[in-house]
Amino acid sequence: MxxxxxxxxxxxxxxxxxxxxxxxxxxxxxxxxxxxxxxxxxxxxxxxxxxxxxxxxxxxxxxxxxxxxxxxxxxxxxxxxxxxxxxxxxxxxxxxxxxxxxxxRKILGMEIERDRAKGKISLCQKQYLKKVLHRFGMNENSKPVSTPLAPHFKLSASMSPKTGEESHFMAQIPYASVVGSLMYAMVCTRPDISQAVSIVSRYMHNPGKGHWQAVKWILRYILGTVDVGLLFQQDKVTGQCVVGYVDSDYAGDLDKRRSTTGFVFSIAGGPVSWRSILQSTVALSTTEAEYMAVTEAIKEAIWLQGLLDDFGVQQDHVDVHCDSQSAIYLAKNQVHHARTKHIDVRFHFVREIIDEGDILLQKIGTADNPADMLTKPVSLLKFKHCLDLIGICKVC
CATH class of the missing domain: 3.30.310 (TATA-Binding Protein)
Structure with missing residues (x-):
């Protein structure tokens, strides 16, 4: 030392x-x-x-x-x-x-509530989120909104400050602090803000006024949903099985035209693992974007299955639901032709996993795929439906 x-x-x-x-x-x-x-x-x-x-x-x-x-x-x-x-x-x-x-009853800012009679347990961060809202000046007079990010937000690097005056204004804004605080909530108990936080976090190095407006929109959404959290409950029909959902938004990034991967895994009716992230390379088709998203989801499914096995919970296979028939066909068939031969070999390991039977890749309708909200802003009706599908509701 x-x-x-x-x-x-x-x-x-x-x-x-x-x-x-x-x-x-x-x-x-x-x-x-x-x-x-x-x-x-x-x-x-x-x-x-x-x-x-x-x-x-x-x-x-x-x-x-x-x-x-x-x-x-x-x-x-x-x-x-x-x-x-x-x-x-x-x-x-x-x-x-x-x-x-x-x-x-509480750990790492997460509040734990049990209902032993009904076999339910819930997690939320109500007190933590209230402190975040108070810290950044979001009070009762602020108007709450219904979705984490509205479709009219088209964020890109072109919104970054172009003049000294804009740079000076943004230097006074605690942009990184707000996004970091939201990111902690997103990681712990709020998958519903994953896609919105993923977008605004891309511009932390040089945020502009448009980016700041989007962050304030997320805070307004949190203001109306501080008591929302994760709900887990015993299910005697399906048991405590891991179920996954995956989706992709093709070329949604306006800067580099990369696609977004979104997946969520649930157990006992509540989400236990979720992610919304830009893909590492540019996809040349919706099939390729979905296929890359499926690969990331299956890697997570393998990890979750192994962790459950350590816990003594035996599950023969994990169901992963995808709404792209073409991506499922590509994953299940050893097909190489002009449209797919350029796809990186590391994404093709999914074929071996599916052949082994550890992961079952199944078709699901887009309307019933909760991962859709992790890839792009969706309508209020669709957003609420996605929340209901994976047990995100008012719990505290």
Whole structure:
């Protein structure tokens, strides 16, 4: 470590301090903490998940599991047996200084509510979003809107400041702070704003007034939907199975004409994984754009299936629904001709996965594909329908 300011030794200013232990706040501290915690958990006969190294689990004698999820120094423990939970808490408290906050009601800004009688659990970020709105001056007098981004927003790099006056004005605007705050909500519990946040985040390096208007529109949408979150509930018919939906918007980016990939996976009626992102290359057709989106969705499906397998949840295959018949045909058939031979070979691995039967790619109507809202602004009626399909509703 570099010598602290005010404690440098004369004649040895270029020397450094050798640390006997890692200090809080240094770059290597999180890694050293994780290594120590990992050694402890492995020593307690817990298994680290191969698909998420911050998930630990152990199979009990009655066939059930106990799980521990770690995020830096925050933990969640889940098990059907209260005795096993208390035993793990005792082991942890003997090894580390810790606080037992009891039943999980809030973690990382997410509020957890349970209805054990109805078999429901919900996640939302109502208090966090209220703080964000207050911080950036969005009060009760502001007018809420019904969708995260309206179709009339045609954002592009051409909206960036062109004069010194515009640059000076935007320098006073907390654009990056607002987008970062919205991005955290989007990652945790708000897939409904994924597409809108994805678009405005592309211009964080040089935002203009038009971009700022779009960000304020998202805040106005949040103002009217602070109590919206994710709802999970037991389903005795379909069980706790992962189901995926994928879609693509062809050449929606006005700057480089790249397409947008959108997918969402749900379990127990609520979304657990979602994404809205620009594709890495320009697609030359809607089929190619959809095919590239399917590839990204199937990679996520493989990961989710492996994680569930670690959790002891057996699922023979994951259903992934796509509304493009041509992309499904291309994925299921070893066809090479003039229109597809240029597609990068890394996208064709999807064919092998489908042949193995781990992933089933199925056709779904565009009207019933909730991933549609992750690729482009949609009408209010379609937007609400997409939210209903994957269990995004008022929960707190």
């Amino acid at each position: 570099s010598q602290p300011e005010g404690f440098k030794v004369a004649g040895k200013e270029n020397w450094v301090c050798k640390l006997q232990k890692s200090l809080y706040g240094l770059k290597q501290s999180p890694r050293q903490w994780y290594k120590r915690f990992d050694r402890f958990m492995i020593g307690q006969k817990y298994t680290r998940s191969h698909f998420d190294h911050c998930v630990y689990f152990r199979k009990l004698q009655d066939g059930t599991f106990i799980y521990l999820l770690l995020y830096v120094d925050d933990m969640l423990i889940a098990c059907k047996s209260k005795v096993e939970i208390d035993r793990l808490k005792t082991q942890l408290s003997n090894e580390f200084e810790m606080k037992d906050l009891g039943e999980a």
